[in-house]
Amino acid sequence: MLVFALFLYPLFAAFLSLVIQQKRKIDILVILHALLHFGLGAHAFIRRGSLGQMDDLGLFIFLITSLVYLAAAFYRWGEINEGTLRRYRIHSIVLMLFIASMDAACLVKDLGLIWIFVEATTLSSAILITYDNSKASLQAAWKYIFICSVGIALAFVGLLLLVLAQGSHASLHLAKIDISQLSAFWLKLSFIFIMVGFGTKIGLAPLHFWKPDAYNAAAPALCALLSGALMNTALLPILRVDKIMRAAGLGALAQDVYLLMGFISVFVATIYIVKRPNLKRILAYSSIENVGLIMICFGLGGSAIYAGYLHILGHSLIKAALFLLAGNIIRFFGEKAYGKLPGLLQKHKFTGWVWLLGLFMLLGFPPSPLFVSKFLIFGELMGRGMYPQLILLVLLFASLAYAIFKSSFQMFKQDDTAEKERLSHTAFLSPAVLLAIAIILSIWLPVFD
DSSP: OHHHHHHHHHHHHHHHHTTOOOHHHHHHHHHHHHHHHHHHHHHHHHSTTOSTTOOHHHHHHHHHHHHHHHHHHHHHHHSOOOSOHHHHHHHHHHHHHHHHHHHHHHHOOBHHHHHHHHHHHHHHHHHHHTTTOOHHHHHHHHHHHHHHHHHHHHHHHHHHHHHHHHTTSOOOBGGGOOGGGOOHHHHHHHHHHHHHHHHHHHTOTTSOTHHHHHHHHSOHHHHHHIIIIIHHHHHHHHHHHHHHHHHTTOHHHHHHHHHHHHHHHHHHHHHHHHHOOBHHHHHHHHHHHHHHHHHHHHHHOTHHHHHHHHHHHHHHHHHHHHHHHHHHHHHHHSOOBGGGOOOHHHHOHHHHHHHHHHHHHHTTOSSOHHHHHHHHHHHHHHHTTOHHHHHHHHHHHHHHHHHHHHHHGGGGSOOTTOOOOOOOHHHHHHHHHHHHHHHHHHHSOOOOO
């Protein structure tokens, strides 16, 4: 019954939106969807198994999506929207369908269906990116569709190879895959294609090219969902296949691939962050860096596995908050270049200080869940005697911190001409609540079974 509510409401709200003539009322439909989503997630957390056949991994991703979506929905309420009613209506309908696609991917345990729903998120999010119908957003959306579709096609080939690896009684349902009958050769090949394919959707280097443009063009609430929810959903099939690899005795290969792509992603992201003064692009490259760290966690294994899940949770909350705050800052100044954003504290003191707190947390300074996850990564690297990799990560983190703070501190320069700005309470409280939750989780660390 609860599953029906989860998917019927977006359809009901979509039809209702077609006859509503006010943007505020459409916003209420989106907020009600977000509240329903959060309520169902909380209920499923308290009563495991009450939301269909969703397992703990799917519920973990679902709950993160609930928190980010709720913050994004309330943030939209406080946004100044100058688009037409028709365009806003389409955007809101597609937004709810976008969330429903991610929910379906969390719910099902068939890799083929997960592939379909992840592809559905590509199409729906591309429409959302083009909301303002500008040349930049259209180019970003087409680039996003093209690169991610190539990745999804590679993932599809990987699934076909997984079927081939099983012989006569093949299935893509996780419970029906007979590990003992898997061909090691075809399974290895399948994993590589799946990793590269869905890795493209996640934004792992060197297939990350769509991410900076898409994030730069997207609205703040959508950026929060792309980085704080969609990235996790695209990571889900990789984590599903990872369990198959480990059960088949091929976990070492998977870990080597994770480490390789993880270190490449962190390195590439650091290089671009140092060179990019653009507010949203720096956050986009930071997402590439952090997904690289997540892959390093799963590549290391041991205590770093816990760090990986904690990093997923912490990064989602913190990055979503920063994208929402970036939307406020861009609204104040009408610019994205750091050099043109002085006097932030004069314009809106609360946004300025919360932005600075978010940056500290993103870089892994306490109080932040990322401080704990990075500490565990360093500990695992030292325990395995991987000192060159440890030194490389420390140097990359130091470069990242220097580049981000050097750029961000320009925003805090005194500007005597700056005038105070007014914001809706939901526009600055939504990101603040996400950061508050992240701080709480850094103190009372969650337990992942």
